[in-house]
Amino acid sequence: MLEQLQAVEDKYKELESLIADPSVLADIERWQSYNKEHAQLAPIVAKYRAYKSVTQQIAEDKALFDEQPDDELRHLIEEELTELNAQKEELDRELPLLLLPKDPNDARNVIMEIRGGVGGDEAALFAGDLFRMYSRYAERQGWRVELLSQNATEIGGFKEVTFLVAGAGAYSRLKYESGTHRVQRVPVTESGGRIHTSAATVAVLPEAEDVDVAIDAKDLRIDTYCASGAGGQYVNRTETAIRITHLPTGLVVQCQDEKSQLKNKEKAMKVLRARLKARAEQEQADAVAADRKHQVGSGDRSERIRTYNFPQGRVTDHRIGLTIHRIDDVLGGDLDELLAALITADQAERLKQVNE
Incomplete structure (x- = not known):
């Protein structure tokens, strides 16, 4: 490891000169x-x-200690050595993590897609809860949330909702949310007081730039139609809604939230680029990488990654076995404890893989 770190410092000095x-x-x-x-x-x-400075100071203090100083100086050296050793232990933990390969997408914005799964209206309500949870977390981080498309239900949930989260490091933290989220609670539509289990899937895609994905206009079929939904003088009167089909892959993206056809097309293209980028990266990963057992944040949408149990007031992340008995706080956007644990587990797994 020290040889790697020295090589990094040498490269750093070379770049300074350049x-x-x-x-x-x-x-x-x-x-x-x-x-x-x-x-x-x-x-x-x-x-x-x-690290080099602390190591050198420890060596110098030990040399002084070997000279058998008087009691007062010995006491001072012992105190300083205790502090220096604590600093070295901390650096010993941090340095290997800094050498881990960086995810090139970590600095990107995020496009998130939430879809109600098993559970009908209750699943759609839960999808709405997850959307609000991520929106509040983004607000805590000082990030911007932009709604891209939605298919809302009459009782306040979403059959599906797609939105952009823009901010420094958004993907580096939210990428662990991809998967199936399960909720256990008494639905508002349940008159008998029985607990139901419902689910929603979350997909987390790094926002793609125009240069990331080459899209040939000839590969697109663009349809316009009248927007549907409640309210607005334009609804069902003007063909502002956009549906884009990427013919080679069959991917379909639609957007109807804006009153402008142009803005709807821009939003739909943003989602299409992100999906095509994610698809290409997944195909590449499948081709060149062996599956990592117990991988954190694998993005497998069929995987049950987390359960929100209302009767017990708990949230359990099944990938790392972490349970938090603060369900209201978590759904209110307090995801720091969960995400910090997932990041730590991911780093430990990657360090293990590097060592092997």
Whole structure:
């Protein structure tokens, strides 16, 4: 590991020289590329230099200790060594994590799709609960939420809802939410007081940029139709709703939330690009990577990843065996404890894989 860290520091120093080179400064694209790589390595180099400094101080203190100092100096050295060893232990835990390969999508915005599953109206209501949970979590993080498309039910839920979450690191945290979420509670539509089990699926897609996915206009069939739903002078009168079919894959995206046909098309294309990007990445992963057992955040939509049990007031994440008895807080957007545990479990699994 230390050899890897030294190689990173050497590369960091080389980039520092290149960034200051007049010939590089004259080539803005080249300079930006070097500057970006330099910034990415900076956190690792800072921790490695702190590690070297602490290690050197420990060696110096031990050398002083071997000289058999008087009691007062011995006491001071012992106190400093205790503190330095604690710092070294912390750095020993952090440095391997910094060397793990980065997910190239982590810095991206997120497109989330929630669909009511088994359970009819209750599943649709639960899909609405999940949408509000993620919206409130995004608000806590200072992220922006933009509704892209929805198929709402009359009693306040969603058969499906698609929305964008825009903010620094959105995908790096929300990617663990992909999968099947299950709820156990007495539905508002249940007169006998019986507990029902319903489900909703959540898909988390990194937002694709135009350059990520090449879409040939000839591969698209674009249909317009009258928007349906409650309210609005445009509803059922003007063909503003858009349905885009990607002919090679059969993927269909539709949007009707905006009054402008152009805006609906822009939103639909944004979702289509994200789905095509996710599809291509999944095909590549299936082809080159062996399945990781007990993988955190695998994105398998048939996988039951979490249960929200209202009678017991608990939320259980089945991937890591974590139970939190604060269901109202979690559904109110307090996801920090859950996501921190999932990130830690994922890092541990990846470290194990690297070591093997």
